[in-house]
Amino acid sequence: MSASLRLSLSSLRAHRRRFAGTFLAVFLGVAFLAGTLVMGDTLRASFDSMFGKATDGTDAVVRSADVITAAGEGQGVRRPVDTALVRTVERLPGVAAAAPDIQGAGQLLGRDGEPIGGQGPPTLAGNWITDPKLNPYRLAEGRAPARSGEAVVNRGAAKKGGLRIGDTTTLRTPDPVKVTIVGLATFGGEDGMAQVTFTGLTQADAEKYLTARPGEAASIGVRAGPGVSQAELVRRLTPVLPKGVEAITGQEAARENTDMVSSQFLTVFTTFLLVFSGVALLVATFSIHNTFAIVVAQRTRENALLRALGASRRQVTAATLVEASAVALTASAAGLAGGIGIAAGLQALFPAIGFPFPEGSLVVRLLSMALPLVVGVVVCLGSALTPAVRAGRTAPMAALRETAVDTSGASRPRAVAGAVLAATAVAVTLAGVLVSPSVWAAGVGAVLALAAFVVLGPVASATAVRLLGSPLGRLRGITGGLARRNALRSPKRTAATASALMIGVAVVSLFTVFGASLKATMDQTVSRSFAGDLAVSTPSFGAGGSGLSPRLAGAIQRLPEVDTAVGLGRGVAEVDGEGRALTITDPVALARTFDLGTVDGSLNGLGTDGIAVTRDEADRRGLTTGDRARLTFTDGTTRTFTVRAVYGRS
Known part of the structure; x- marks a missing residue:
């Protein structure tokens, strides 16, 4: 063992109480960073596995190639496809089965009359796909819906709402629909996809309550015949599909689902934890620098004596950096273990507070361990560098005088x-x-x-x-x-x-x-x-709930105590080729319940071909009253509207 190394270890033992603070600072920063990375990897792997199990029988997905995405509207809205394509696809060589997938918003009411879920994660409804390999949900109890009014719900939603097979409840689509539960289902082996709820209806009921018109589906799932790969199936499907419709492999669809969860939830979750780890490492920088500055100041005479005995500046500086390296490596290694513990604790905590995640063991990747270790060492050494250089510059004569x-x-x-x-x-x-x-x-x-x-x-x-x-x-x-x-x-x-x-x-x-x-x-x-004087809204936030019935505003308007009631609907459309959010409402009633500021033009004469835009939007697009704008809606139709009003306050 070299003399400088022995000196560094002796110094660590002599100042172990002071270095304990440095150790703790590095440990906390590395633990938060490692825990965040491990938890993110674990959740991604769990969702990959869950979506993979749920869609392992789907070899291709036929869907619209056009997506309308407005700012702040998440993944956007994809246009529906014609369910008549199912017959075209089924006749194609290499196709074993095809089924339409109808999706929409549908919020169940529990036994106590309270809505189930909807606080962020979506509440979904759709048709129950009869082909068990194409259906991402698996029947766990009961049977599939066979008549109008029957439904299958995911087992997690049933447990949360206190519902059992044979119970009758209300499904908001958003219009209230009475349904009788005839079966319970799982998704990818789990009781549900985290907090997402699902209600499966007959295809006729799904078309009636969840689509704008019969004969539309969100997508079509396709199962390949023996010996046909997913890529080969997509190649066979593409020539027979109409313009604006595409086919992707089942693996791509599963990956998109995982990416969607990652972008909407995992990114926010991991960013939140990374902020804490960043703050911890920033605080650690000051703490480490201060600790080594104090130690170097206390050892001024000691370092001066070493210089007088022949030690070079490089040796004194290296001895201080060796101390920092020892603290960095031990604290970072302990921080890695602590990070794994934090990830394991979070994995156990979320189900305990009612937010279940897919089951699975912790995923510890090499990068998730190497990155925090490197960060911990770099932060510690970087913080100790200036005091170490200062220690190396100590003059030999400093041993003979008081430090200034x-x-x-x-x-x-x-x-x-x-x-x-x-x-x-x-x-x-x-x-x-x-x-x-x-x-x-x-x-x-x-x-x-x-x-x-x-x-x-x-x-x-x-x-x-x-x-x-x-x-x-x-x-x-x-x-x-x-x-x-x-x-x-x-x-x-x-x-x-x-x-x-x-x-x-x-x-x-x-x-x-x-x-x-x-x-x-x-x-x-x-x-x-x-x-x-009063606002009526669903208790959910984000895109989780099913919304309110369009007929509710009219029902409230008919009450003798009410002077004016106006409903506010939301939608998206492409305005001159750019996705924008829309508000659908009665403009005359809106002006009586909201202060819209100065209005150029008239809200009374919008009719069926007029729109009103905010002043900011009008200025951005160079629009004024009388101008025209082309709107393309999610069903593929395009219409030209006239700007008949520009209002000042959003």
């Missing part, structure tokens, strides 16, 4: 640089928030503000310690006075110690202020624009 008080932290150049950074941060942030709203500009301003605080920290810490520490001498005597002088002795070290706490408080303040601001903005928007 560190005044570099309060130097004039630091104060000027910090002030310039702070001014730039304020200017960039205000420009990104007020002048030209930009998330990137505001983010850059926030990063510059953090850098300004770090640079100005030593300058401000000296003044803050003098002011806040002045009563310590009177309150705590000699102990208080020594504490004040020790904090003043090294402004850099004092500021570095406070920076870790500053970041933690900043993160808490960020989420608190953001939440309060979002709530205030929503309250202000609603109180400013909503002129009604």
